[in-house]
Amino acid sequence: MASSSIAEIPVIWFQASTCTGCSVSVLNSASPTIKNLLIDEVIPGKHINLRYHATVMAGQGEAVFAELDRTSDTRKGAYLLVVEGAIPMAENGVYGCAGEKDGQPIPLATTAERLSRNAMAVIALGTCAAFGGIAAGAPNPSGCVGVDRLLHQRGIDVPLINVPGCPPHPDWFVGTVASILLSGLPKSDELDEHKRPKAYYGKLIHENCPRRAYFEEGKFAKKFGDPGCLNELGCKGPVTYADCPLRLWNNGTSWCIASGGSCIGCVEPGFPDLLAPFYQKLTDEALPAIGKGQ
Numbered sequence: 001m002a003s004s005s006i007a008e009i010p011v012i013w014f015q016a017s018t019c020t021g022c023s024v025s026v027l028n029s030a031s032p033t034i035k036n037l038l039i040d041e042v043i044p045g046k047h048i049n050l051r052y053h054a055t056v057m058a059g060q061g062e063a064v065f066a067e068l069d070r071t072s073d074t075r076k077g078a079y080l081l082v083v084e085g086a087i088p089m090a091e092n093g094v095y096g097c098a099g100e101k102d103g104q105p106i107p108l109a110t111t112a113e114r115l116s117r118n119a120m121a122v123i124a125l126g127t128c129a130a131f132g133g134i135a136a137g138a139p140n141p142s143g144c145v146g147v148d149r150l151l152h153q154r155g156i157d158v159p160l161i162n163v164p165g166c167p168p169h170p171d172w173f174v175g176t177v178a179s180i181l182l183s184g185l186p187k188s189d190e191l192d193e194h195k196r197p198k199a200y201y202g203k204l205i206h207e208n209c210p211r212r213a214y215f216e217e218g219k220f221a222k223k224f225g226d227p228g229c230l231n232e233l234g235c236k237g238p239v240t241y242a243d244c245p246l247r248l249w250n251n252g253t254s255w256c257i258a259s260g261g262s263c264i265g266c267v268e269p270g271f272p273d274l275l276a277p278f279y280q281k282l283t284d285e286a287l288p289a290i291g292k293g294q
């Protein structure tokens with residue numbers, strides 16, 4: 001348990017345009033469990049103090065919005081902001097609001113901007129928060145963008161770490177937070193060109209895939225359930241950077257390709273539009289675009 005000698009790091013978890021799947025994934029963290037994460041010391045002497053999370057907190061209404069303001073105003077530069085979900089920007093953000101001020105709805109973009117300005121760092125959790133993701137899929141009438149785009153448009157210079165995935169693996173989030181508590185914010189060479197920690201997003205799925213030998217031998221599955229490489233069934237492993245084949249999901253139980261499905265590239269910028277159709281073989285023309293869009 002936390003004692004007075006333990007440093008508490010305030011965390012605000014702000015949900016924008018999200019299906020809440022990223023929260024569900026992280027709440028299912030196995031080691032440490034979410035209880036360990038929130039109650040115990042994540043690393044010796046440091047403890048997370050989760051000040052706000054709309055899905056799991058008991059409070060509601062003005063009292064919890066007041067807590068957002070209090071943390072932002074009194075802990076300037078000392079709290080971590082986690083953003084889950086994309087930010088709707090069209091029509092002054094009217095397509096996504098939370099709370100009211102003077103009887104008027106407060107756009108998610110307004111709150112995300114305000115909280116980002118005072119944060120020590122922002123973690124964009126999930127592909128929607130990192131790159132727009134499914135919320136920004138065509139035709140994107142609400143003008144959803146990732147946090148990076150919001151910060152750029154509003155001129156906010158705060159360290160940003162993207163932890164994409166649809167949903168992200170709990171280890172990717174927990175490991176990123178633990179690393180910040182242990183050694184501070186990641187150095188630029190610890191992040192890739194899309195601000196993802198290389199520790200988790202440093203290698204192609206294709207490099208570590210157990211079906212890689214089939215690929216090299218030219219043995220390709222013709223339908224799901226067949227043995228063989230899933231390249232001809234649309235696998236996006238050759239253009240997707242994540243450690244799923246090594247880390248596995250659901251507490252080490254399995255992962256997409258081991259369970260017979262292909263990788264759909266859920267951690268990449270441009271997901272889902274640039275990676276679609278999911279079950280169509282990658283073409284040489286598509287390759288240069290994938291991973292570049294947002």
Ligand code: SF4
Pocket residue numbers: 205206207209210211212213215228229230231235236237238257263
């Ligand atoms: S199944 Fe996908 S990731 Fe695995 S070897 Fe084939 S193309 Fe590469």
Ligand code: SF4
Pocket residue numbers: 165166205240241242244255256257262263264265266267
């Ligand atoms: S294997 Fe591909 S689609 Fe599946 S979780 Fe990993 S990156 Fe996402």
